Amino acid sequence: MHQIKLWIPDMIYHTLIHEAEIWRPLETGGSFMGYVATNTDVVITDAIDAGDNAKHTEHSFLPDQDYQLNEFQRIYYESNGSKLYLGDWHTHPNNLPNLSLQDKKTLVKSATTPESGNPNPIMMILGGKISEWIINAVQFQSGCIYLNTFFRCKYTKLTYEIY
Ligand SMILES: [Zn+2]
Numbered sequence: 001m002h003q004i005k006l007w008i009p010d011m012i013y014h015t016l017i018h019e020a021e022i023w024r025p026l027e028t029g030g031s032f033m034g035y036v037a038t039n040t041d042v043v044i045t046d047a048i049d050a051g052d053n054a055k056h057t058e059h060s061f062l063p064d065q066d067y068q069l070n071e072f073q074r075i076y077y078e079s080n081g082s083k084l085y086l087g088d089w090h091t092h093p094n095n096l097p098n099l100s101l102q103d104k105k106t107l108v109k110s111a112t113t114p115e116s117g118n119p120n121p122i123m124m125i126l127g128g129k130i131s132e133w134i135i136n137a138v139q140f141q142s143g144c145i146y147l148n149t150f151f152r153c154k155y156t157k158l159t160y161e162i163y
Contacts, residue, residue, distance in 0.1 A: 006122060006137045006160040007043040013162050015047060017133055020091045020126050027061035028054070029090025031068055032122070033075045033083045042122055042139065042158070045083055046075050060102070061090045087122035087139075097127030097136035104153040111140040122158065135160060 019028050033046040048071040050056070051064025075083050088110065092098075099107070103123065110121045121140050128134040137160050143153035 002039055002041075004139060004156070004158055005041045006124075006139075006158045007041060008160055008162050009044060010162050012044060012047045016089060016126060019049065020093070020133055023056055023091065024093045025058055026056040027058065027091050027093060028056055029061045029063060029088060031063065031072075031088045032086040032124075033072065033079075034086050035082060035084060042086060044086060047089075048072070048075075058094065063088075085116055085118050085121070087118070087124070089124035089126065091133075092125055092127035095127050097125035097134050099123065099125065099136075099138065099155075104155075105145070105151050107138075107140050107155065108143045108145055108151050108153045112144060123155075 019030075022028075028050050030050050031048045032044045033048065034042065034044040037043055048068055050061070051067030053064040053067065055062040072085055088106070103125070107121065107123050110116050111119055119140075122137060123140075124135060124137040126133045126135055137158040138155040139158050141154045141156055143151060145151040
């Protein structure tokens with residue numbers, strides 16, 4: 001079976017590390033656009049930043065939803081629909097890049113919201129200590145939310161390559 005790989009442009013990789021450093025000790029994040037290759041690899045082409053009205057705390061991050069939506073639409077139309085929503089990223093400045101319960105719930109929500117247009121979104125977390133950001137990237141496989149509270153979330157870890 002093909003081991004799915006996440007492809008991250010060199011410039012975007014450096015931008016994420018830079019943003020992570022600027023916002024430390026607060027969390028930051030954003031989202032990714034790009035495409036899924038015929039071998040099912042996920043290829044990032046564009047990153048959308050947090051936006052001016054994003055909410056950053058030491059243990060949470062909420063992007064500026066209106067700004068993100070405008071950017072999705074702009075990038076989608078400018079690429080004639082070839083660049084799609086791939087998923088999100090955020091930082092854990094004081095912790096390992098493992099998915100928290102809230103992160104798993106966010107991933108299920110993003111996968112099960114038809115408007116996101118992506119049934120297998122990715123989530124990337126940058127965690128760790130100063131100048132030693134560790135990347136953890138996963139892709140949603142299956143799951144659902146029950147009664148708005150309980151949920152099941154199955155995902156697989158992705159390897160990544162910077163291009
Ligand atoms: Zn998190």
